[in-house]
Amino acid sequence: MTKSPSSSWTVSDSAELYGLPRWGAPYYRVADAGEVEVNLGDEENESWHSMAAMIGELEERGIEAPVMLRFGNILEHRLRLLNESFRKVMKAAGYQAPFKGVFPIKVNQQHQVIDQICEFGKQFHHGLEAGSKPELIAALSYMHDPEALIICNGYKDKEFIDLALYAVQMGLQVMLVVETVGEVPLILERSAALGVTPRLGVRMKLSTPGSGKWVESGGDASVFGLNAEQVIQVVDLLKEQEKLDCLELLHYHLGSQIPNIRTIRTGVSEACRVYVNLVREGAKMGFLDMGGGLAVDYDGSQSNTTSSRNYAVEEYCADVVESVMEICDKSDVAHPTLVTESGRATVAHYGVLVFNILDVSGAPTKLEVPELPENAPNELKYLVEIPHQIKANNLQECLNDAVYYRDEIRNRFALGLVTLRERALAERCFAVIVKKIEKATQDMERVPDSLEELSAARPDIYYGNFSLFQSLPDNWAIDQLFPIMPIHRLSEEPLQDGIFADITCDCDGKIDHFIDDSGSKNSLPLHDLKDEESYHIGVFLVGAYQETLGDLHNLFGDTNVVSVEVDEEGQRVYGHEVQGDTVADVLSYVEYDIKEMTGNFRKLAERAVRQSRITAPQRKIIMSAFTEGMQGYTYFENQ
Ligand SMILES: Cc1ncc(COP(=O)(O)O)c(C=O)c1O
Structure with missing residues (x-):
């Protein structure tokens, strides 16, 4: 649908229309030139750069959209925000133990992300959480800070337990969190066999229900963690073996993206009561791990809705610290080291998916009535x-x-x-x-x-060069909303109302819900396409969960990934560059043999030569088209 233009449209109107100041500050803004800019500096030394200019420069280098842009300085800022907020609040309140954050690897397992968490997190001794054997192996390969925690959640076999124990032996702070009562005998048996004292945690299923989309991750409905009876069984088992002094940590996780601060307060208070009781049972304790849940304000509404949160990071820290202090002080129990496994709030902001629009189908732009033949009905x-x-x-x-x-x-x-x-x-x-x-x-x-x-009911369809299933799986699977907007042309009023269709030719491959002040809306204001000019759309806050949850539907593979930073002179540097999957890559993921496929195609071409359907020189051209296609990007390529 096309609207009439207003006479005085400005870039501020665009910023307001897409809500950018609410979900994007302090990292993204709309500049006077009508382009989205990202701050590649920090709060003191801002360094604003146009994302459209980046896309242009990447295209010159042969890196085409769709591309995932990662901004390491934003990740660093997020880590600092969490750590410094806790430190500030703890200092002001007189809290007697430190904060030790860990990043849950599952939230973004990409090597570069883990590398940057280890590098930027060093100053805060920020550790890692591993939920599986491969994640533990990744953690042990990169996290060597003896003051940082490595928290092991998830079900553990002998290999997993042995690796964790060897790491303890080598001086790392690795905690094995007991998820089922049945794990305890195996852990004790392996620690006796290896002669290593284990450092144990226990995961409790609180009765406090979560809130938001992941409401069932917490409360009685949760499938993870031990109920009160099982926690006591673990305590008794450890007591029997005279190993209660190995139990140091209480862990719980109420679910991801908890929008309501009241849920967080209620959860931490219940957990703290459990913690105090474990101390009274004689366990060593010392660590209270509150899991994830710190939410991201995807729609910028600062409200208690699933795409938002009604608290800021500092408020979260203050509420947690205050609740824990109150209960511990009244119970005469020493303050525990506070641990969070904040994933989404750490990495969401630093990833932006940019894709180009290939075509638009919508209402006719000309209002001429077609001419009819004489014998028309x-x-x-x-x-x-x-x-x-x-x-x-x-x-x-x-x-x-x-x-x-x-x-x-x-x-x-x-x-x-x-x-x-x-x-x-x-x-x-x-x-x-x-x-x-x-x-x-x-x-x-x-x-x-x-x-x-x-x-x-009649938005235009903008065909985007991306796969929803590969790059935004949560939008498809659980209707998660991300802020989406054009990254340029923002001094022009967008007069079309559009939705996006991806290129997977699956009827689910579309984005038709968008953030809005009042919840969500069914279309997004967009610009018409101009001849010979690309139109680029940014999907923001996609650094958490999307990259590895994505799948190969229709065999669209990983997109290109580029990390962008600035050097001392403020020049853009395209650092870590990962070429997206080629056609051959994705075919081999689903067990095709590329050599066999090429051989089969060659036979087809040779038969066509024998049947005089094509000439031998034509066979040569066709074969190179086939092999070039194999090495090409899975997405639409301009050349
Ligand atoms: C045990 C555990 N810890 C931490 C997280 C990360 O949660 P979030 O991304 O909300 O911080 C999760 C994710 O659901 C989890 O299952």
């Missing part, structure tokens, strides 16, 4: 008359007539009484009528509900 003749009759006072009537005659044509087509060409003319004419009615409603003070619904 009567319904079609009536339909072409309607656009000439449209007036402000008969819009509803014209729409009703148009729907009636269009449907009559469709019915007669089904009976074989109307040709495909005649049906096409009817559809075209109907679209012109709708467009004319929409135009007429723009000058009305009050648009009748039925007409408003009509235009809302």
Whole structure:
């Protein structure tokens, strides 16, 4: 649907329209030139850079969209924000133990992410959480800080336990968190066999229910963690073996993206009561691990809705510290080291997916009524008359007539009484009528509900060069909303209402829900396409969970990934560059043998030569098209 332009559109109107200051500050902004900029410096030394310029420079280097841009300085800032907020609040409150954060590897397992967490986190002794054997192996390969924690969650076999114990022996702070009572005997047996005292935690299933989308990750419905009875069983088992002094940590996880601070407070208070009781049971303790849950304000509404949160990071820290202090002080128990496994809030902001629009299909831009052949069916003749009759006072009537005659044509087509060409003319004419009615409603003070619904139901379809399943799996699987907006042309008013379709040719491969002040909306204001000019869209805050949850639907592989930073002179540096999957890569992931495929295709080409369908030189050209296709990007390539 196309709207009429307002006379005084500015870049601030664009920023407001897409809500950027609310979800993007202090990292992203709209510049006067009408482009989204990212701050590649820090709060004191800001260094703003146009994302559209980056895409242009990458294209010159042969790195095409879709591309995932990673901004390491934002990751560093997020780590600092969490650590310094806790330190500040603890100091002000007189808290007697430190904060030790860990990053859960599952939230973004990419090597570069783990590398940067280890590098930037060093100053805060920020550690890692591993939920599986491969994640533990990744952690042990990169996290060598003897003051940082490595928390092992998840089910553990002998190999997993042995690795953790060897790491303890080598001086790392590795905690094995007991997830089931049955794990305890194996851990004790392996620690006796290796002669290493284990450092143990226990994961408790709190009765406090979570809130938001992941409500069932916490509370009685949770499938993870031990209930009160099982925690006591673990305590008794350890007591029997005189190993209760190995139990140092209580862990719980109420679920990801908890929007309501009250849930966080209630959860930590319940956990703290458990902690105090474990101390009284004689366990060594010392660490309270609150898991993840610190939420990201995806829609910028600062509210208690699933895409947002009604608290800031510092408020989260203050509430946690205050709740723990209150209970520990009253119970005369020493303050525990506070641990969080914050994933989403650490990495979401630093990743942006940029894709280009390949085409738009929507309402006709010209309002001409098609000419009819003389023998056109009567319904079609009536339909072409309607656009000439449209007036402000008969819009509803014209729409009703148009729907009636269009449907009559469709019915007669089904009976074989109307040709495909005649049906096409009817559809075209109907679209012109709708467009004319929409135009007429723009000058009305009050648009009748039925007409408003009509235009809302007809957004244009913007075909984007990306795969929803590969790059934004949470949007597909759990309707997670991400902020989405054009990264340029923001001094122009966007007059179309659009949705995005990806290139997987799957009817689920679309984005048709967008963040909005009042929850969500079904279309996004977008610009029309200009000849010879790319139109680039950014999907923001996608650094958490999306990269490895993505799948190979329709065999679209990983996108190109580039990390961008600035050197001392403020020049952009394209640091870590990972070429997206080639066609050959994705085929081999699903067990095709590339040599065999090439051989088979060669046989087909040779047979065609023998049958004189193609010449030998043509065979050469066709074979190189095949092998080049194998080495190409899985996404739409411009050349
Ligand atoms: C045990 C555990 N810790 C931490 C996290 C990370 O949570 P978030 O990304 O909300 O910080 C998760 C994710 O669900 C989890 O299962």
